[in-house]
Amino acid sequence: xxxxxxxxxxxxxxxxxxxxxxxxxxxLLMFFIVNAAQITVSKDPSVNMPxxxxxxxxxxxxxxxxxxxxADPEVMGAKSAKALEKFNKTYAAYPGTIWGVADGSQNSIGxxxxxxxxxxxxxxxxxxxxxxxxxxxxxxxxxLRGDADAPWSRSAGAIQAAAxxxxxxxxxxxxxxx
Amino acid sequence: xxxxKKIDAPEEEEMxxxxxxxxxxxxxLLIYFLVAxSLVSEKKLDINIPASTQASTSQKPKVDPGNIYVSSSxxxxxxxxxxxxxAYDSSLQPGTPAYLQQRRMDSLVESLKLLKEQAEAVxxxxxxxxxxxxxxxxxxxxxxxxxxxxxxxxxVGLSTAAxx
Numbered sequence: 190x191x192x193x194x195x196x197x198x199x200x201x202x203x204x205x206x207x208x209x210x211x212x213x214x215x216x217l218l219m220f221f222i223v224n225a226a227q228i229t230v231s232k233d234p235s236v237n238m239p240x241x242x243x244x245x246x247x248x249x250x251x252x253x254x255x256x257x258x259x260a261d262p263e264v265m266g267a268k269s270a271k272a273l274e275k276f277n278k279t280y281a282a283y284p285g286t287i288w289g290v291a292d293g294s295q296n297s298i299g300x301x302x303x304x305x306x307x308x309x310x311x312x313x314x315x316x317x318x319x320x321x322x323x324x325x326x327x328x329x330x331x332x333l334r335g336d337a338d339a340p341w342s343r344s345a346g347a348i349q350a351a352a353x354x355x356x357x358x359x360x361x362x363x364x365x366x367x
Numbered sequence: 368x369x370x371x372k373k374i375d376a377p378e379e380e381e382m383x384x385x386x387x388x389x390x391x392x393x394x395x396l397l398i399y400f401l402v403a404x405s406l407v408s409e410k411k412l413d414i415n416i417p418a419s420t421q422a423s424t425s426q427k428p429k430v431d432p433g434n435i436y437v438s439s440s441x442x443x444x445x446x447x448x449x450x451x452x453x454a455y456d457s458s459l460q461p462g463t464p465a466y467l468q469q470r471r472m473d474s475l476v477e478s479l480k481l482l483k484e485q486a487e488a489v490x491x492x493x494x495x496x497x498x499x500x501x502x503x504x505x506x507x508x509x510x511x512x513x514x515x516x517x518x519x520x521x522x523v524g525l526s527t528a529a530x531x
Contacts, residue, residue, distance in 0.1 A: 335509070
């Protein structure tokens with residue numbers, strides 16, 4: 190009997206419970222997937238990002254309303270044919286797109302130069318949705334992803350649309366110039 | 368004794384299932400996502416736009432506002448008389464010294480720092496107006512914003528009057 194006891198103790202020692210660790214790993218994995226998807230989701234690859242010599246790190250994407258500002262298709266095509274192809278595919282239903290946004294279900298919506306009011310309405314809707322989620326007013330920012338070759342009037346138009354929607358904090362998306 | 372041992376041995380072998388490869392996989396994915404998120408990170412330039420939204424107040428600012436003009440070709444001028452940035456050349460490849468040279472506008476940063484000092488001397492915040500031509504390339508505006516950030520000015524008025 191005593192012998193049996195000793196052996197059962199030995200068995201308990203030898204087996205290690207891995208399941209909590211795996212659980213943890215999956216949890217972390219899931220967290221990073223979700224997190225990465227949230228930041229990258231509206232990053233349109235058709236935008237050739239401008240470079241800035243002094244820019245700070247993007248700490249969190251919470252409260253960012255992303256608006257992509259596109260250059261003319263000819264200019265885009267001259268830089269990268271792949272970018273133009275992607276652009277034409279994504280915004281096929283929206284002719285003359287200069288502003289691109291992604292709605293709640295990550296569908297891309299394009300607005301042309303005469304649809305500044307619609308863009309403003311979209312930003313208002315996003316702002317209200319964020320406020321309903323508890324994001325504070327000063328945290329809500331317009332994340333402007335302007336193409337380096339896009340004319341300034343387009344970016345200014347997006348900023349004005351945001352201002353009309355009550356968003357005055359602007360974040361210029363850039364890449365480090367190195 | 369001999370019989371017992373025989374029964375025990377195969378039972379123990381069945382119990383162990385090898386999950387180490389799965390854990391390896393998990394960690395690999397985890398590291399991949401960690402690296403992927405930090406590698407492609409975009410940087411930001413925070414700017415507040417006070418003047419474009421609020422109607423200009425009749426109060427006269429304590430210091431003269433600084434004016435930055437960006438022409439349609441991308442020439443940057445400080446207070447209409449000092450050219451601080453040459454025309455934008457879109458053919459330059461990012462990463463080359465010439466490209467970096469074009470991004471830097473040291474004289475503009477100096478002018479902005481001076482303006483900030485003057486404003487702080489009378490306990491006011493510096494007022495900077497950006498007059499961008501509608502056709503000016505976005506990159507040139509970002510260069511100006513980077514100079515503003517370098518001079519520690521985070522508020523800029525955007526002139527809404529389009530001058531093409």
